Amino acid sequence: MENKTYNPYVSAQTQFDNVANLIDLDQATRELLRQPNKEFHVTIPVKMDDGTTKVFNGYRIQHNDARGPAKGGIRFHPQETVDTIRALSLWMTWKCAVVDIPLGGAKGGIICDPHNMSMAEQERLCRGYVRQLSKVMGPVVDVPAPDVMTNGQHMLWMMDEYETINGGHYPGTITGKPVGMGGSLGRTEATGYGVIYTLREALKALHIDIATTTASIQGFGNVAEYAARLYKELGGKIVAISCWDNEDKRSYTYRNLNGIDVDQLVSIKNSFGSINKQKAIELGFELLDGDEWIAQDVDILLPCALENQITPPALEKISAQVKVICEGANGPTTPDSDEIIKAKNIYLVPDFLCNAGGVTCSYFEQVQCNMNYFWPKEEVLEKLDQKMTSAFQAVHKLSQEKNLYMRDAAYVIAINRVAEAVKLRGWV
DSSP: OOOOOOOHHHHHHHHHHHHHHHTTOOHHHHHHHSSOSEEEEEEEEEEOTTSOEEEEEEEEEEEEOTTSSEEEEEEEETTOOHHHHHHHHHHHHHHHHHTTOSOEEEEEEEEOOGGGSOHHHHHHHHHHHHHHHGGGOBTTTEEEEEOTTOOHHHHHHHHHHHHHHHTSOOGGGOOSOOBTTTBOTTHHHHHHHHHHHHHHHHHHHTTOOGGGOEEEEEOOSHHHHHHHHHHHHTTOEEEEEEEEETTTTEEEEEEOTTOOOHHHHHTTBOTTSOBOHHHHHHTTOEEEEGGGGGGSSOSEEEEOSOSSOBOHHHHTTOOTTOOEEEOOSSSOBOGGGHHHHHHTTOEEEOHHHHTTHHHHHHHHHHHHHHHTOOOOHHHHHHHHHHHHHHHHHHHHHHHHHHTOOHHHHHHHHHHHHHHHHHHHTTOO
């Protein structure tokens, strides 16, 4: 089959348009919600360690803030595109709405490869990004967080630059900060744990015992690692994990049919989620092509990497054994794949519900920063479980009552909440 190129922004708008038709949304609200409200494109000159100056392109896109300050990560990626960031800003709006937290959607990115930059160069890049955007961010305007190839240290540099510019302490400006510097306990685990909280509830709805299931995972960054840890803790068996190899510039699937020891695999991965393949082979892992994660004979697929990974050609390889797909990544499934998933009778937990644990815990971090009082980890994770479970049950209930695909049900709830907010504000 011919490989097709997918634009994530077109995918996000297609998903929105389908549900707008379903709920008969009025034209003005459609036009307002199917595109970002504000876009900022900036150039960031950075003095490199060798004395030269390199100019980086950065973006911050705010989709909608009718329900509260815009919220969304900042990613570093050499292949970043503005349309990817636009799509992610839309998905952030729906994500905040579906779990019912008082935030809107935004996303940011810088075209760069942090693998090839020193820590000092990365710090200057972070500070330069904030200098360009400080007037359009802040605790009551737009609150960034970590994303692909960014972490708590990057966020702390950004927060420090914002505070330097504004002359005060504003810990609620950015989330995903290190614990002790305004960060929340449980934030590291939050997105991955949220994926498994929704998986647990999906399996309950399907009357399947999680301890009898097997899974294959795409990705081994923060989300995938903690999803793998909690899934294994609940009794599931992981047989394959696919991740990117930065040296070979390609992905591999690491398989162990007896079950993967997550701690063992973590011990041989770097800070960017890339596994040392030679050590993996020495530990007895089978090394398969990176796309083979989707072809495994498992009950559950957990795409926890990048967009547009589950396509019609990929679905041709999917095992008849697969019962559930939980979208840990943002936009991993292309719109033309949904009908195939329905036809295969696979239960899908959509991305902006499944991976909303991160933004939910970021909201908790904001609340704690604003109170200047921080909760113990157990309390954070308990609140996270309650929020994710409640959101899942609302989507599943609507799906059953209206005979809707789970993605459509999640969109109906999220879009209705945002549409109500823009109408109550008198924007349309």
